[in-house]
Amino acid sequence: MLLYNIRIAAKSLRRNPYMTALLLAAIALGICVSTTFTTLRHAFAKDPLPGKSSKVFYVRMDNWDPAQPYPGDDPKSLPPQISYADMRELMKSTIPTRQTALFISRLFITPDPKVAKPYQENVRLAFSDFFTMFDVPFQYGSGWDRKADAKPEAVVVIDDATNKKLFAGANSVGKTLRIDDRVFKVVGVLAPWRPTVRYYDLNGGAVNAPEAIYLPLNFTPLMQIRSGGNSDGWRNYTINSFEEFLKAADIDWIQFWVELPTPEKQQAYRDFIDNYVRDQKKHGRFERPLNNRVTNLMETIGDFKVVLPQLSAMAAVSVLFLAVCSLNLVGLLLGKFLARAPEVSVRRALGASRGQVFLQHIVECEVVGIIGGALGMLLSFGVLKFLTKVLPGSIPIQIDGTMILSAVFLSLVAGFVAGVYPAWRICTMPPAIQLKLQ
Amino acid sequence: MPIGPIFRAMTHNRTRVLLIILEIAFTLAIVTNCVNMIVDERSKMMKQSGFDDDNLLFLRSAPFAPEFREQQYILNHVDSDLRVLRAIPGVKSAVNTNFIPWQGGGSSTTVKIAGSKDVPVRSQVYYNKGDLFGTLGTKLIEGRDFVPNDFDYDQVNGNPKVVIVSKKLAELLFKTPHVIGRQIDDGQAVYTIVGVLDPFYNPYGWPIHEYVFFGPSTVGSFARGTRFLIRVEPGAMKSTIAAIESAMTKSNSGRVLTMTPIDEIKSNFFSGGRLVMKAMTAVIALLVFVTALGIIGITSLSVSERTKQIGTRRALGATRRNILTHFILENWMVTTAGLVLGIAATYGLNFLLVTHVSGVKMDWRYVAVGMVLLWVNGLIATIPPAMRGASVSPAVATRSV
Secondary structure: OHHHHHHHHHHHHHHOHHHHHHHHHHHHHHHHHHHHHHHHHHHHHOOOOOOOOOOEEEEEEOOOOOOOOOOOOOOOOOOOOEEHHHHHHHOOOOOOOEEEEEEEEEEEEEOOOOOOOOEEEEEEEEOOHHHHHOOOOEEEEOOOOHHHHHOOOOEEEEOHHHHHHHHOOOOOOOOEEEEOOEEEEEEEEEOOOOOOOOOOOOOOOOOOOOOOEEEEOOHHHHHOOOOOOOOEEOOOOOOOOHHHHHHOOOEEEEEEEEEOOOHHHHHHHHHHHHHHHHHHHHOOOOOOOOOEEEEEHHHHHHHOOOOOHHHHHHHHHHHHHHHHHHHHHHHHHHHHHHOOHHHHHHHHHOOOOHHHHHHHHHHHHHHHHHHHHHHHHHHHHHHHHHHHHHOHHHOOOOOOHHHHHHHHHHHHHHHHHHHHHHHHHHHOOOHHHHHHHO | OOHHHHHHHHHOOHHHHHHHHHHHHHHHHHHHHHHHHHHHHHHHHHOOOOOOHHHEEEEEEEEOOHHHHOHHHHHHHHHHHHHHHHHOOOEEEEEEEOOOOOOOOOOEEEEEEOOOOOOOEEEEEEEEEEOHHHHHOOEEEEEOOOOHHHHOOOOOOOOOOEEEEEHHHHHHHHOOOOOOOOEEEOOOOEEEEEEEEEOOOOOOOOOOOOOEEEEEOOOOEOOOEEEEEEEEOOOOHHHHHHHHHHHHHHHOOOEEEEEEEHHHHHHHHOHHHHHHHHHHHHHHHHHHHHHHHHHHHHHHHHHHHOHHHHHHHHHOOOOHHHHHHHHHHHHHHHHHHHHHHHHHHHHHHHHHHHHHHOOOOOOHHHHHHHHHHHHHHHHHHHHHHHHHHHOOOOHHHHOOO
């Protein structure tokens, strides 16, 4: 029955190609615009670590100036990072199953002079848990282990581009690399990796690409590595050496993540943080009201306003655009179906039920919806590909399964919504009058 | 004008009328809100920094040669670099500073009037050595620029004694731009104001875009390198970049040089906004087109449905002109109803966007312009089908009744 109706629909659509083109264009345009903008928004708003994002938590503590809150719209806003000294204390906790402190720096890479000249590169300082916590993909080797953290061992993880540049893309595990004044052994090479949002560090450049080089964070004091990212402070220190800088407990430049798989652990960790701050208050620090935030990945992405409000506005507008296209479709379908009244009347007179007539017409609308929707998707692929090129920093925008499914769903809904009234009109038309007119 | 009969005729075609009304209302709401967003983005982009952005060049020198590990060596090298830079033909002036316009950030601290109990206010803060005013192209409206004496202090561990503030910061702190000789305190030290500059605008993550003070200091370290802003002769950017590269390398090759025109940094800063503007413009154009098609489609339908009535009216003496007027008037009434509903939809959508997403309040002028645009659009879209209606021959009425 359905197949028969689809055949009739195809026949009817072929009969009036001009009208069909208009119908398809209306749906295709609507789907193209709405898919493009919702995908664009979704690329930034989606869960970058599916299945795990609710267990990975970002830690913030309000160690700001007692005289005034950290600048921001919210009176409860607090520094986005923590200090090196606090991080050292937090690392002692055994509650998290995994934990890592992070910061970004720029260091000099001195490759084999035959291969390349010395150059500066973005380096991520991390603990071993970073790679497992954030599902960082490897093509050769792996991250280092906790033993390497503790010592620290001179090990390094490099990304695919660096591996291609310095080692011609071969398995370079075991090779060495000179960074600043030390020699590091390569233990892992990342697979090509470019998430839309650099979800493990949302401070300044949340849509930047991941770094090229990864080093054990415990080299920070040994190599006097300074943060290349934002650092916030309010207290005035007289700093004469790097050691004194690391001890400055109210200069915030470290990102801190913990993995807490169960609600019990989450509660225990929140208590641990609150107790730590209460204890520090006794030493004259953390003079502001107790204001700590331990937020899971998606909450953190929300707090850092990664999704530009303009993108959300455009997504909303694009859905309205689809609504206008559907309204248009109602008019066009109404005209098309009513022009067919004599033919339908004959069918009805010969015994077709209202239900059958309705089904025939709604199937025709859905056929239009699906073909138009597919065209719209193709168009949208093209537009997004173009947008990826013109976006700054070549931010990748992937169309994922959810987006394809929602586009298919939207086209079906648009086809149905636009078709239901015209189909109902034609099936409730009394056949006798039309027959008399012929 | 036969408003009554037209209105009664419309009540027989409620669906069609409702469709057009809704379509017009939605269209007005979307178009005006898009225009509102475009204008908002545009106004951000039109904001002037007060600098000669087109001819400014940012130079970063990242040293790797071991002698640069000595801080004093870096500081001394800055002076020779400035001399080298100034001697290059095409270079108007140069300054060693950690201030880079249009990055969307920089460095900041809090300051208050020295000796006061005021809550410190946040301000941008940068240091410089060399010709800051000549390079940026901004003006010293009061006081003086830094003189060599101002640099006579321990630049590695000490604090300068004088600063130059922006007019906006002076007004924020002292409620007056005449602040020469007054003192400010950033918690580290007390500084005497020797100069006031204006204009200054550098978009920052916090609303402190126009507040800044500059201190006299050579800026550079082994870890972060040294940075320069260079103003070149108009149109000489490309050739000057090549000349700088070779002259600076000749003076010391133990470093990596990167140069970025401020134009490029500015264009990067606004690329998101430009994209929003282009996308919104495309949506408006497509939408107006789609709505026009919709009106043509529905009016054509209503014309072909009423072929017999038109024939009858023509047979009873109505002129082509009467028929044309009928359709145009009918559509005008429907469009107007749609626009009235559209005003409500516009403000409704604007309210939702402002409260849930972000954005600025609707300017009524855009609504007015949008209404005129859609009126004209509706009129143009009605004419082809209405003409077809008017050309129906009276003989049609007598056929096959």
